[in-house]
Amino acid sequence: MPRVEPSAQRYRELVEQSRGLICIHDLAGVLLSVNRAAAERLGYAADELVGRSLGDLLAPTVRHLFPEYLGRIQQEATDEGLMLVVTRGGDERIWTYSNVRGREPGGADYVLGHAHDITDIKRSDARAGEAEALRSVGQLALATAHEINNPLTVIMASLQLMVARGQVPESAAAYVQRAIKSAEQIRDTVRNMSRITRLEMSRQAPQLPAVLDLTKSSAPRD
Amino acid sequence: MSEPRILVVEDETNVRELEAEILREEWEHVDTAVDGTDALRLLAENVYSAIVSDLAMPKMDGRGLFHEVERRYPASQSRLVFVTGYAEAEEYDEFLRQSGVPVLAKPFTIADLVGAVQRAFSLA
Numbered sequence: 001m002p003r004v005e006p007s008a009q010r011y012r013e014l015v016e017q018s019r020g021l022i023c024i025h026d027l028a029g030v031l032l033s034v035n036r037a038a039a040e041r042l043g044y045a046a047d048e049l050v051g052r053s054l055g056d057l058l059a060p061t062v063r064h065l066f067p068e069y070l071g072r073i074q075q076e077a078t079d080e081g082l083m084l085v086v087t088r089g090g091d092e093r094i095w096t097y098s099n100v101r102g103r104e105p106g107g108a109d110y111v112l113g114h115a116h117d118i119t120d121i122k123r124s125d126a127r128a129g130e131a132e133a134l135r136s137v138g139q140l141a142l143a144t145a146h147e148i149n150n151p152l153t154v155i156m157a158s159l160q161l162m163v164a165r166g167q168v169p170e171s172a173a174a175y176v177q178r179a180i181k182s183a184e185q186i187r188d189t190v191r192n193m194s195r196i197t198r199l200e201m202s203r204q205a206p207q208l209p210a211v212l213d214l215t216k217s218s219a220p221r222d
Numbered sequence: 223m224s225e226p227r228i229l230v231v232e233d234e235t236n237v238r239e240l241e242a243e244i245l246r247e248e249w250e251h252v253d254t255a256v257d258g259t260d261a262l263r264l265l266a267e268n269v270y271s272a273i274v275s276d277l278a279m280p281k282m283d284g285r286g287l288f289h290e291v292e293r294r295y296p297a298s299q300s301r302l303v304f305v306t307g308y309a310e311a312e313e314y315d316e317f318l319r320q321s322g323v324p325v326l327a328k329p330f331t332i333a334d335l336v337g338a339v340q341r342a343f344s345l346a
Contacts, residue, residue: 145307146278146307149307149328149329150234150236150237150307150328151236152328152329153237153240153328153329153330154236154237154240155329156329156330156331157240157241157244157329157330157331157332157335158240160331160332161240161243161244161247161332164247164332165247183329187329191327
């Protein structure tokens with residue numbers, strides 16, 4: 001291993017110990033070095049990745065975009081955005097990256113890549129969105145139940161009142177009973193719907209993602 | 223006590239009139255109010271054996287009425303019965319648990335309504 005100056009050694013340690021995901025690749029996308037955090041996140045040892053194309057680590061669905069990225073970084077010298085990578089175990093992870101093209105004094109161009117894994121945040125956002133959608137649907141269901149209950153009270157009690165007062169002629173008695181039974185069916189359906197909706201809403205409430213809980217999100221993450 | 227007098231508090235006209243009509247089949251004196259504020263006006267003039275009130279109403283809801291009755295007419299507090307759709311009960315869950323006021327769910331049967339009022343008499 002070539003001897004390095006003390007300051008260069010410190011920089012190397014800084015990169016190695018960083019929890020940021022750092023790599024260097026050449027203009028063709030071939031990885032020249034990868035720090036420990038990036039390699040571990042992908043499920044590899046760092047030296048297993050050196051010599052491979054960064055494009056091979058992208059999820060197959062976005063791999064066709066890799067040449068466009070290489071084109072941009074050659075032209076603009078910087079590029080940032082989201083990349084979908086796939087780990088050795090096959091999990092897809094979302095990384096936000098900010099890459100810069102540099103040049104060794106008298107040497108070839110290279111790209112310094114710096115990324116963060118934001119998969120958990122993105123998934124929490126998606127879960128929060130789903131929970132919010134469920135709350136909206138639940139509130140709509142409960143509001144609908146409320147609007148149904150008042151007229152249904154009038155229908156059921158009016159029919160019962162007619163029966164109790166003997167105001168229903170014998171020829172219409174069967175129809176009135178049928179109407180009462182049907183109204184009771186609506187009542188049971190609305191009650192079940194409200195019960196399930198309330199149960200589902202209370203079940204969802206404590207499951208808000210931790211990222212929305214300020215006390216948790218400010219705590220150190222493992 | 224003289225003839226029982228019942229107060230029906232409900233903002234939905236059809237429901238209010240029907241509740242009053244059902245109760246008038248059993249009892250002679252049934253008054254109606256469109257919300258809590260209107261009910262307080264009648265409570266200032268009459269003593270009621272039972273107060274059958276909706277929960278969700280504009281101006282003053284059932285909760286507001288309960289607290290005003292508690293403050294102004296504590297003897298009438300035990301004569302309250304709330305009538306409510308299951309749907310909005312969640313908003314009032316805690317209040318209903320703490321107040322202990324009986325709740326009749328909409329839609330109710332005639333027997334349910336008459337029974338709830340009779341229980342309010344017996345609790346008074």
